[in-house]
Amino acid sequence: MFTYAVDVMGGDLGPRVAFKACKKFLRFRRDVSLTLTVTTEYYQEACSYFSGNPRVRVIQCQSSIEATDKPSQMLRKGQSSTMAVALLEHQQGRAHGVLSIGNTGALMVLARQSMGMLPDLERPALATMLPTRGKPLLMLDLGANLSVDADRLVQFACIGAAWSETLTGQPASVGLLNVGRESGKGTDCVRIADENLSELMPENYQGFQEGDDLYKGELDVLVTDGFAGNITLKASEALSDWLLELFNREFRQHWLMKWFVWLWLPAVRSIERRVSPARHGGALLLGIKGVVVKTHGSSDARTFRYALRYLHEKTRNFDALQLQQRYLNHRRHTASSSDE
Amino acid sequence: MFTYAVDVMGGDLGPRVAFKACKKFLRFRRDVSLTLTVTTEYYQEACSYFSGNPRVRVIQCQSSIEATDKPSQMLRKGQSSTMAVALLEHQQGRAHGVLSIGNTGALMVLARQSMGMLPDLERPALATMLPTRGKPLLMLDLGANLSVDADRLVQFACIGAAWSETLTGQPASVGLLNVGRESGKGTDCVRIADENLSELMPENYQGFQEGDDLYKGELDVLVTDGFAGNITLKASEALSDWLLELFNREFRQHWLMKWFVWLWLPAVRSIERRVSPARHGGALLLGIKGVVVKTHGSSDARTFRYALRYLHEKTRNFDALQLQQRYLNHRRHTASSSDE
Numbered sequence: 001m002f003t004y005a006v007d008v009m010g011g012d013l014g015p016r017v018a019f020k021a022c023k024k025f026l027r028f029r030r031d032v033s034l035t036l037t038v039t040t041e042y043y044q045e046a047c048s049y050f051s052g053n054p055r056v057r058v059i060q061c062q063s064s065i066e067a068t069d070k071p072s073q074m075l076r077k078g079q080s081s082t083m084a085v086a087l088l089e090h091q092q093g094r095a096h097g098v099l100s101i102g103n104t105g106a107l108m109v110l111a112r113q114s115m116g117m118l119p120d121l122e123r124p125a126l127a128t129m130l131p132t133r134g135k136p137l138l139m140l141d142l143g144a145n146l147s148v149d150a151d152r153l154v155q156f157a158c159i160g161a162a163w164s165e166t167l168t169g170q171p172a173s174v175g176l177l178n179v180g181r182e183s184g185k186g187t188d189c190v191r192i193a194d195e196n197l198s199e200l201m202p203e204n205y206q207g208f209q210e211g212d213d214l215y216k217g218e219l220d221v222l223v224t225d226g227f228a229g230n231i232t233l234k235a236s237e238a239l240s241d242w243l244l245e246l247f248n249r250e251f252r253q254h255w256l257m258k259w260f261v262w263l264w265l266p267a268v269r270s271i272e273r274r275v276s277p278a279r280h281g282g283a284l285l286l287g288i289k290g291v292v293v294k295t296h297g298s299s300d301a302r303t304f305r306y307a308l309r310y311l312h313e314k315t316r317n318f319d320a321l322q323l324q325q326r327y328l329n330h331r332r333h334t335a336s337s338s339d340e
Numbered sequence: 341m342f343t344y345a346v347d348v349m350g351g352d353l354g355p356r357v358a359f360k361a362c363k364k365f366l367r368f369r370r371d372v373s374l375t376l377t378v379t380t381e382y383y384q385e386a387c388s389y390f391s392g393n394p395r396v397r398v399i400q401c402q403s404s405i406e407a408t409d410k411p412s413q414m415l416r417k418g419q420s421s422t423m424a425v426a427l428l429e430h431q432q433g434r435a436h437g438v439l440s441i442g443n444t445g446a447l448m449v450l451a452r453q454s455m456g457m458l459p460d461l462e463r464p465a466l467a468t469m470l471p472t473r474g475k476p477l478l479m480l481d482l483g484a485n486l487s488v489d490a491d492r493l494v495q496f497a498c499i500g501a502a503w504s505e506t507l508t509g510q511p512a513s514v515g516l517l518n519v520g521r522e523s524g525k526g527t528d529c530v531r532i533a534d535e536n537l538s539e540l541m542p543e544n545y546q547g548f549q550e551g552d553d554l555y556k557g558e559l560d561v562l563v564t565d566g567f568a569g570n571i572t573l574k575a576s577e578a579l580s581d582w583l584l585e586l587f588n589r590e591f592r593q594h595w596l597m598k599w600f601v602w603l604w605l606p607a608v609r610s611i612e613r614r615v616s617p618a619r620h621g622g623a624l625l626l627g628i629k630g631v632v633v634k635t636h637g638s639s640d641a642r643t644f645r646y647a648l649r650y651l652h653e654k655t656r657n658f659d660a661l662q663l664q665q666r667y668l669n670h671r672r673h674t675a676s677s678s679d680e
Contacts, residue, residue: 133582143519146527179483179570187486187567211574215582227527228568230519232575234551239576242473242555243583243615250607257603264597264604267590275583 004311005035005086005095008042009064010102012298015042018101019049021304026055032312033057035089037082039064061085065106067297074106083107087114090290097291097315099282099307104294108144111288118159118327121287125156126226126294127163128233128283129310131275134217138164141223142283143230150192153223155331157197159286160221161204162327166319168220174201175209177224177232183208189225201330240275244268282310289324291315344651345375345426345435348382349404350442352638355382358441359389361644366395372652373397375429377422379404401425405446407637414446423447427454430630437631437655439622439647444634448484451628458499458667461627465496466566466634467503468573468623469650471615474557478504481563482623483570490532493563495671497537499626500561501544502667506659508560514541515549517564517572523548529565541670580615584608622650629664631655 008018015038022034033055038046043060050056062080069077078084083102089095091114100107108124117124127140140156141148148156157174164172176194178186183194185208197205209222211232224232247268251257257264285292291314295307348358355378362374373395378386383400390396402420409417418424423442429435431454440447448464457464467480480496481488488496497514504512516534518526523534525548537545549562551572564572587608591597597604625632631654635647 211571212578214575231551235554238552
């Protein structure tokens, strides 16, 4: 049996979308139980919504961190919040992982405090699995670290490779996002990172990758700074939304195509499922000693359910000790080579 | 009659794709004549290919700048290259604009030398028109300026607005790309640029834009640094290629859909034309005193022809003096407000 702690507070649409998502998710996953952290206001509602389901536990908390909270308010709410309580469940071993829809900044601070970081890392990185032509691509950072130096990019490469290897059991191939493939191109920061990675992870590192390479499906891990990563991801999501909309509209314009809607709609839906942002609506917090997934604040019940599934998939075969070991191996290699 | 200088050398596929594109382009544009700059090697071929066409002039040049050339080699070839000769045609008023398929870095250096820059600008910015849900979006920089400071972003906003206003005759709305919409989000650089722009171009400036906003079609100009801009653009091109490929493949799988290919293929083609990277295969060099378009080094004959059309569209109603005046107005406003 797998247990996950779910912080349902702080989303744009309120906690009911999360309740709905949890109920539906549990219906199809008999091996999962959930611990929901809610504020007093929603406690009774949650209890009656899930009444009679032995696989749901609801914890009443004093406060929740809202998207509009200032850092000082977040700090004050601190340990009494639904987010902190959910993280505590994980930290104390009563949950295998955490899903939160709340404020990303607060989640990073609290997760670091509660679970601690892997060595050499100061802040968690946000990562997600992008759908591609081939294997899914673990891309990081997506906005947690806006300005980075070369060493931070190397750290991202190590933690990304360790994650990928822990999930797949295979050596990870790692790339660094840049404006050109030739070494010597790009900013000082990526050039230094490129040199270091070539030296430190020669079996893993595949060199610079351009924006065109994102959907090729040949890599396991793609490293970039949080500024470029965030913008690239959001622009890609917006573009695929627009293209799918164009197809739907263009096809409905013709009366004969309207007749054959039963024929082409499944094809469009299948592509939508494959590339839809809702499918990869979960971002992982990498670098902390635990499994924490963050879903978009704007998530609806479907996206929230996908995020639950995502957490389950990522956690099922996940071994935190193995992750740490693989990460340390990469880092140690890095450190010893730097010393030479 | 409009005359354009075309530097056909330096593309991945050789100059013949350019010859083909030029011939086809001239067939449909009776009001255009072209001046082609070629190396001695291809001079005879070009002359016989276009023989009898009074709207083509071929200029024989001593050298061409190749993608693989080192800066020192480029410098040595300098003024005798096909690129420099094409730019000279424009600078001396014998051509209304220049199209080049050659090395971007060399084109920027030579264009600046030959035509000069607008005041306060050190380097040209690369810009392109992105297709969107609404009006096309002029996005800059796309890789010419990888590390920028806040003032450079403000300059991009001024030159972008001036271009858009010169082309459309309407006041331009300008946005700044960032990881969030709220002021206070993002790196120091974009935060300072945001403050300055709010103060200096209050009628034009629409604040921070996220990656999601790229395809909304509500803005005229979107400003970002060359690193994020380059990656975002290339990732978007790769994503739309992949999605169109998915649609084509998914639809051909079903035997009934194969029958109805005449029905759905035009719809797919129409979407392809609307979003295809080949359509916006041209990048503008903004900031120099002239109209210079650069097409991808990998362009085939179709993309090259689109780039010619793009140059023609951008140049037809273009008034360089008006551009300079509008740019100076934005800058002067900027400068005087800074002094207060």
